[in-house]
Amino acid sequence: MAKYTHEQLCLFAQPASETEETKLERAIEAVKRALGNSDIILSDKYEIFGQGSYANNTNVRNNSDVDINVCYTAAYYYELPKGKTKDDYGFSGNVQYSYSEFKNDIERMLVAYFGRNNVIRKNKCIHIQENTYRTEIDVVPTWEHRTYIGENNDPYNFYRGVKLWSDDGEEVINYPKQHKNNGINKNTNTQKRYKRLVRILKNINIKMADSGFYKNINITSFLIECLMYNYPNNALATSIYDWNSILQDVIRYFWNKTREDCYDWYQFLENSEFLYLMIKHKWDRSDVHEFMTKLWIFLEY
Incomplete structure (x- = not known):
C-alpha cells in the first residue's frame, strides 16, 4: 500500500x-x-x-x-x-x-x-x-x-x-524568461501534468525533511522543476491518471538515468534549454540518484 x-x-x-x-x-x-x-x-x-x-x-x-x-x-x-x-x-x-x-x-x-x-x-x-x-x-x-x-x-x-x-x-x-515560456509549453503538451508533478515532488521533499526521514540541501526547488522538465512529454501525457503510477515511472526513469554506468544525465538541460542542468551546479548525479532511492522508500513503493 x-x-x-x-x-x-x-x-x-x-x-x-x-x-x-x-x-x-x-x-x-x-x-x-x-x-x-x-x-x-x-x-x-x-x-x-x-x-x-x-x-x-x-x-x-x-x-x-x-x-x-x-x-x-x-x-x-x-x-x-x-x-x-x-x-x-x-x-x-x-x-x-x-x-x-x-x-x-x-x-x-x-x-x-x-x-x-x-x-x-x-x-x-x-x-x-x-x-x-x-x-x-x-x-x-x-x-x-x-x-x-x-x-x-x-x-x-x-x-x-x-x-x-x-x-x-x-x-x-x-534565462528566466525562456525558462518560464518552456515550462508553459511543456505543461500544455503533458495535459497540464508537468507543473502538478513538480508541486507533488516539492511537497514530498518537504515532508521527507520535516519528518526527519531525508534531507539533502542540494535537492532544491529549481533542481526538481528542471529534472521533471527532462522527463519525456509522451510518457507523462499518456500515463494512466494515477499519481502513484506516474511517480513510480518517474522515479524509475531518473534512477536509471543517474546510475554510475549511465551517462544520459550529462544531457539534462535546464528549462531554458540553454544550460546543462548537471554541470557547474552544487548538485551532482549521486544527489539525484540518492533522492530517487529515498523517494521510492518514503512513498512505500
Whole structure:
C-alpha cells in the first residue's frame, strides 16, 4: 500500500492558496513601488519581472516566496561566437556604470522603502523580510546578457538572458524568461501534468525533511522543476491518471538515468534549454540518484 492515495497526491499538486497568492502579488507590487519611488536610477533603464517558482506557477502551499528580477537594460554583458571580437560587431566605448553600483543602488532603494531592519543583503540577492501583509521576497539585481549567434556578425542576432555577479565574485548567467515560456509549453503538451508533478515532488521533499526521514540541501526547488522538465512529454501525457503510477515511472526513469554506468544525465538541460542542468551546479548525479532511492522508500513503493 502506497504511503499516499491518489487523492492525497492531488492535494499536493495544487498551487498556492488564494490567501498566499494575494500575499505574493502584494510583494511584487511593493517592490515595484520601492523602485518606482526613487530617482537613483531612471525607470526606463531597468525591467522588473518575476522568476522562480512563483513566476513559473510551481510554488507550493505554505512554502511560497517571491523571486523578483530587477534587470538593468541600459547596458549589457555579451558573449560572442568563437573566433569573433567586439570589433567584428562594431562594439565600442566603455560603460561608466558597473554591476556592483547597480546592486548597491537597488539595495539603497529597498532600504529607503522597507527599512534597514527588513532588508538583508545576501550573496546573490537582496532579501526582504516577511510580514503579515506580504511574503518574503528575494530581489535579484541583474544586467541584460546577450549571447550572439551565427557567422554574419549580425548585432541583432542574439539570445537575451540575464547576468549577475555574486558578492563573492561568482558569475551567474541564466534565462528566466525562456525558462518560464518552456515550462508553459511543456505543461500544455503533458495535459497540464508537468507543473502538478513538480508541486507533488516539492511537497514530498518537504515532508521527507520535516519528518526527519531525508534531507539533502542540494535537492532544491529549481533542481526538481528542471529534472521533471527532462522527463519525456509522451510518457507523462499518456500515463494512466494515477499519481502513484506516474511517480513510480518517474522515479524509475531518473534512477536509471543517474546510475554510475549511465551517462544520459550529462544531457539534462535546464528549462531554458540553454544550460546543462548537471554541470557547474552544487548538485551532482549521486544527489539525484540518492533522492530517487529515498523517494521510492518514503512513498512505500
